[in-house]
Amino acid sequence: MPDNVQIGDQLGGAFDAVIVGAGFAGLYMLHRLRGLGLSARIYEAGSGVGGTWFWNRYPGARCDVESLEYSYSFSEELEQDWQWTERYASQPEILRYLNHVAERFDLKRDIQLETRVTSATFDETANCWTIVTDRGDRVSAKFCVMATGCLSTAKVPDFKGIETFRGKTYHTGHWPHEGVDFTGQRVGVIGTGSSAIQSIPNIARQASHLFVFQRTPNFSLPARNGPLSPEVAQDWRVNRVEYRDRARAAPFALLIEQSEKLAADVSPEDREREYEERWRRGGFAMLGAFADIIVNQEANDTAAEFVRSKIRGMVDDPAVAEKLLPRDYPIATKRICVDTGYFETFNRDDITLIDARATPIEEITPTGLRTSEADYQLDSIVFATGFDAMTGALCNIEIRGRAGVTLKRKWSEGPRTYLGIMVAGFPNLFTITGPGSPSVLSNMVMAIEQHVDWIAGCLGYLRERQFATVEATVDAENEWVAHVNEVAGATLFPLANSWYVGANIPGKPRVFMPYIGGFAVYRQKCDEVAARGYEGFALCSGAQAASH
Numbered sequence: 001m002p003d004n005v006q007i008g009d010q011l012g013g014a015f016d017a018v019i020v021g022a023g024f025a026g027l028y029m030l031h032r033l034r035g036l037g038l039s040a041r042i043y044e045a046g047s048g049v050g051g052t053w054f055w056n057r058y059p060g061a062r063c064d065v066e067s068l069e070y071s072y073s074f075s076e077e078l079e080q081d082w083q084w085t086e087r088y089a090s091q092p093e094i095l096r097y098l099n100h101v102a103e104r105f106d107l108k109r110d111i112q113l114e115t116r117v118t119s120a121t122f123d124e125t126a127n128c129w130t131i132v133t134d135r136g137d138r139v140s141a142k143f144c145v146m147a148t149g150c151l152s153t154a155k156v157p158d159f160k161g162i163e164t165f166r167g168k169t170y171h172t173g174h175w176p177h178e179g180v181d182f183t184g185q186r187v188g189v190i191g192t193g194s195s196a197i198q199s200i201p202n203i204a205r206q207a208s209h210l211f212v213f214q215r216t217p218n219f220s221l222p223a224r225n226g227p228l229s230p231e232v233a234q235d236w237r238v239n240r241v242e243y244r245d246r247a248r249a250a251p252f253a254l255l256i257e258q259s260e261k262l263a264a265d266v267s268p269e270d271r272e273r274e275y276e277e278r279w280r281r282g283g284f285a286m287l288g289a290f291a292d293i294i295v296n297q298e299a300n301d302t303a304a305e306f307v308r309s310k311i312r313g314m315v316d317d318p319a320v321a322e323k324l325l326p327r328d329y330p331i332a333t334k335r336i337c338v339d340t341g342y343f344e345t346f347n348r349d350d351i352t353l354i355d356a357r358a359t360p361i362e363e364i365t366p367t368g369l370r371t372s373e374a375d376y377q378l379d380s381i382v383f384a385t386g387f388d389a390m391t392g393a394l395c396n397i398e399i400r401g402r403a404g405v406t407l408k409r410k411w412s413e414g415p416r417t418y419l420g421i422m423v424a425g426f427p428n429l430f431t432i433t434g435p436g437s438p439s440v441l442s443n444m445v446m447a448i449e450q451h452v453d454w455i456a457g458c459l460g461y462l463r464e465r466q467f468a469t470v471e472a473t474v475d476a477e478n479e480w481v482a483h484v485n486e487v488a489g490a491t492l493f494p495l496a497n498s499w500y501v502g503a504n505i506p507g508k509p510r511v512f513m514p515y516i517g518g519f520a521v522y523r524q525k526c527d528e529v530a531a532r533g534y535e536g537f538a539l540c541s542g543a544q545a546a547s548h
């Protein structure tokens, strides 16, 4: 797009903005850009909208942030009209909701499905991005918004012999739309993270025998899911503004009651009572029991031991219970899981838990898999092996900024961003819930809305003042990266080999990617940056930008 083209003047094959991804983030971004009068197109690899909720159709898939909170807040009418049926909605219901949103706000006409963006290149002369897709599209856009998701690049480990398996394999993050019937089958599930913990009780009910291959036991809290009571729904309708404001002011953008007390402030009996009460409430409530659970090892130990004692109480066979106890990392430093009947499932006769750390998987065979100890005959294998989190989807696109430098190269030693929203050297490119922002450590719908609103505000500002480009400065980026690391270093988080530090992807640099300073603090920082005329960003007019 030539310099003199103003935002809003769409040319053939040119947009004010291209958005990549049609999940919660992309859909709301499109809505906001429309509101600014900008032309925009979404490219989405999937054959439908919904992102996470389009792809993850494994049995038992549901949110673990309560649905009243895990939903958009930007439209009062939407919030008043939509009725969630359960405390934690299932995947089909969330997908219906996102389709409803896309239709209600007439978004679908600007969404091109089944189209993967393969490259995005910044043209320093014309100050625009050229976006190329696997369907042969080649369009230009003044702005490019990556709404590609933190958990959208499924990871299948590189097992020897995987191609020789004669049965069926599935990844929880790419589940067949028609569903899978495991009745009468011997099924292996590899992995025991969130998706495994949700799906295992359901697969176990169908399979003739289920083998769970566990490398790292996980902490999981009971969801206490159930129908959403009309009283709770009505209370939300009446008080939604207050609840949303409270969530925005909370560390994880969640309405869990966060105690100010330290674990050592109370007697062991009172501590136990507090944990018990929060365990009874279900979900993430337990994590708010004391203020120092994620910063003080001793406080953390009390919470971890409480959960371990619960696991011992739920699993009949002490040897199996022992294997299920997470011991080598502090509680909450890997994504905490929320389950319905996970641990109790191991009391069935037709399930076997294999410790894949003690007896590692050596290869997949034509008829199953072999560990260092035994051969397992399997009809199907489910890879619940997670995602190349936070950076995977971005680095899969050839994103070239100034001087042709790729984002992948720039991030070869770990992601570097300013506020998790922009990257120095990549003008007019925004990353919704990018690394360096609270993202996966918060209620992500709130985090997404905050980013989208901020980006929309920034684009409005550029238009009013006739700036052609906005770009994070190297200094601001360096300071932010140092701050993100410093804050993470003050917590117990870096102690765990989690996907937060990329530990599940061989060769990925070990960097704590999300921002743990708290959602409210972060939001305030973003607002202040904007109020100070986008401090830490270089804003240039067309001519200046071209000579940058």
Ligand SMILES: Cc1cc2nc3c(=O)[nH]c(=O)nc-3n(C[C@H](O)[C@H](O)[C@H](O)COP(=O)(O)OP(=O)(O)OC[C@H]3O[C@@H](n4cnc5c(N)ncnc54)[C@H](O)[C@@H]3O)c2cc1C
Pocket (backbone or CB within 6 Å): 020, 021, 022, 023, 024, 025, 026, 043, 044, 045, 046, 050, 051, 052, 053, 054, 056, 061, 062, 063, 064, 065, 070, 115, 116, 117, 118, 147, 148, 149, 150, 151, 152, 195, 393, 397, 432, 433, 442, 443, 444, 445, 448
């Ligand atoms: C099983 C599961 C359960 C979850 N539960 C919760 C929860 O309870 N609470 C919570 O806060 N978060 C949860 N999350 C995190 C969840 O990812 C976010 O809440 C949210 O859905 C992210 O929305 P998004 O739009 O940012 O990304 P996504 O929903 O991941 O959408 C990104 C989209 O971008 C597309 N895309 C990526 N690259 C390209 C490309 N190159 N070209 C075209 N399209 C591309 C993908 O196909 C995808 O559809 C969960 C995640 C998973 C996997």
